[in-house]
Amino acid sequence: MACERYKDWVTHAALDALPAGREAEWRGHLETCPGCRAALERERRLLRAIDRGLAASVDTEPSPEFAARVRQRIAAEPAGWSLWLPRWLPSAAGAIAVLALLGVWFAIRAPRPPLGVLDTREALVIAREPVPRPAPERTAGPVRPSEPQSPRAGRGDDRPEPEVLVPPGQWEAMMQLYNAAQQGRVDAGALFYRRALLEQVAAELVPPAELKVKPLEVIPLDAPRGAPQRDTG
Amino acid sequence: MDALVGIYPEAAVIVEPSLEREFEQRLAESSTLAFRIALGVLHHHEDAEDVAQEAFVKAYKNFHRLRDRERFRAWLARIAWRLALDRVRSVRRRQARELAAAAPQRSPTVEDVAASREFQAHLERAMDELPKKLRVVMVLAAVEGYEMEEVSRLLGVSQGTVKSRLFWARKKLAEELRWLASDTKTG
Numbered sequence: 001m002a003c004e005r006y007k008d009w010v011t012h013a014a015l016d017a018l019p020a021g022r023e024a025e026w027r028g029h030l031e032t033c034p035g036c037r038a039a040l041e042r043e044r045r046l047l048r049a050i051d052r053g054l055a056a057s058v059d060t061e062p063s064p065e066f067a068a069r070v071r072q073r074i075a076a077e078p079a080g081w082s083l084w085l086p087r088w089l090p091s092a093a094g095a096i097a098v099l100a101l102l103g104v105w106f107a108i109r110a111p112r113p114p115l116g117v118l119d120t121r122e123a124l125v126i127a128r129e130p131v132p133r134p135a136p137e138r139t140a141g142p143v144r145p146s147e148p149q150s151p152r153a154g155r156g157d158d159r160p161e162p163e164v165l166v167p168p169g170q171w172e173a174m175m176q177l178y179n180a181a182q183q184g185r186v187d188a189g190a191l192f193y194r195r196a197l198l199e200q201v202a203a204e205l206v207p208p209a210e211l212k213v214k215p216l217e218v219i220p221l222d223a224p225r226g227a228p229q230r231d232t233g
Numbered sequence: 234m235d236a237l238v239g240i241y242p243e244a245a246v247i248v249e250p251s252l253e254r255e256f257e258q259r260l261a262e263s264s265t266l267a268f269r270i271a272l273g274v275l276h277h278h279e280d281a282e283d284v285a286q287e288a289f290v291k292a293y294k295n296f297h298r299l300r301d302r303e304r305f306r307a308w309l310a311r312i313a314w315r316l317a318l319d320r321v322r323s324v325r326r327r328q329a330r331e332l333a334a335a336a337p338q339r340s341p342t343v344e345d346v347a348a349s350r351e352f353q354a355h356l357e358r359a360m361d362e363l364p365k366k367l368r369v370v371m372v373l374a375a376v377e378g379y380e381m382e383e384v385s386r387l388l389g390v391s392q393g394t395v396k397s398r399l400f401w402a403r404k405k406l407a408e409e410l411r412w413l414a415s416d417t418k419t420g
Binding site: 011012015017043047049050051053055056057060061062063066069070073077 | 260261264265268269270272273276278281282285286287289290293294352353356357360371372374375376378379400403404406407408410411
């Protein structure tokens with residue numbers, strides 16, 4: 001049995017967690033106290049038994065069918081794209097589509113800004129001309145949002161496809177705009193011509209000349225009139 | 234990729250096949266971890282498998298949200314741990330019945346006790362009584378072979394914190410189980 005004074009030290013010592021200031025005293029006491037030495041040994045055996053018991057309790061593998069059962073449970077989950085996407089995304093996608101259409105509608109209705117050096121009447125005439133559209137080669141109706149296809153598909157266009165990354169929530173809005181333009185419900189040509197005109201205006205603008213500032217000429221107060229002296233200080 | 238689609242035919246629209254492949258790798262790498270954590274809490278093979286499977290299903294649903302996929306093991310460990318704790322009540326009732334039938338007959342030496350199922354049952358009960366912070370570190374230490382670095386990585390705490398919690402957990406377990414090995418020969 002451990003001594004009354006040191007019995008609370010036994011567990012700390014068995015766990016090698018005795019405070020540094022007590023180690024010397026403890027070692028000195030162990031040399032003269034067989035009871036504390038025995039208590040320390042018992043505590044160490046108990047702690048080893050605890051560690052072994054815990055390790056043994058988890059020292060086993062899952063069954064060979066574990067992975068297959070995980071896949072079965074995943075497959076049994078309710079079907080739907082929300083498994084890989086946030087649950088709020090469908091609602092957000094719908095809201096973004098509505099906002100995008102509203103933005104397009106207001107953009108078409110908004111008055112044209114002044115065009116600078118170009119003749120305003122000419123610009124308006126150009127803007128109002130409908131964009132010649134190629135005959136649609138598909139006969140199955142508008143393209144569905146879930147079937148992404150390039151507008152150039154089937155027209156023999158050899159140019160590389162543009163890399164336009166459309167976030168999932170905006171894809172439906174873009175396709176609705178595209179379908180509306182295809183069906184003539186939206187004058188998309190006006191949008192493109194406005195941009196083309198703006199780019200033309202920007203290209204024709206003369207860049208400002210480089211600003212040069214002459215050094216300041218300070219005329220001393222006592223200088224004779226008509227003979228200014230330049231201050232080069 | 235078709236094989237992977239065939240595994241989950243109706244579950245979801247696969248946005249990124251690479252995510253699917255990565256999840257399969259995680260499933261192969263971390264099955265044992267999730268299972269052993271659940272087993273450390275539940276002490277029942279079938280319950281632990283069920284909980285570990287459920288943890289992987291939850292991990293699958295949220296796999297795309299992982300910012301750091303290298304921390305998947307830590308993430309999965311937390312999910313398995315919480316699910317196992319949620320399941321523990323029914324397991325405790327079963328353990329109580331088993332313990333009532335396993336009353337100690339004598340006061341053997343520590344070695345005899347350690348080798349017995351009686352010690353194991355009492356050890357499991359004592360583990361169940363530990364505060365959760367101490368319990369999880371003991372379970373993970375047992376699962377990971379008492380590698381402090383791995384345990385600290387799984388828990389997201391420093392190694393010093395792990396050592397401190399291990400100390401207090403072991404101390405408390407020793408206090409609870411000391412009566413099992415009351416050896417009065419060397420009194």
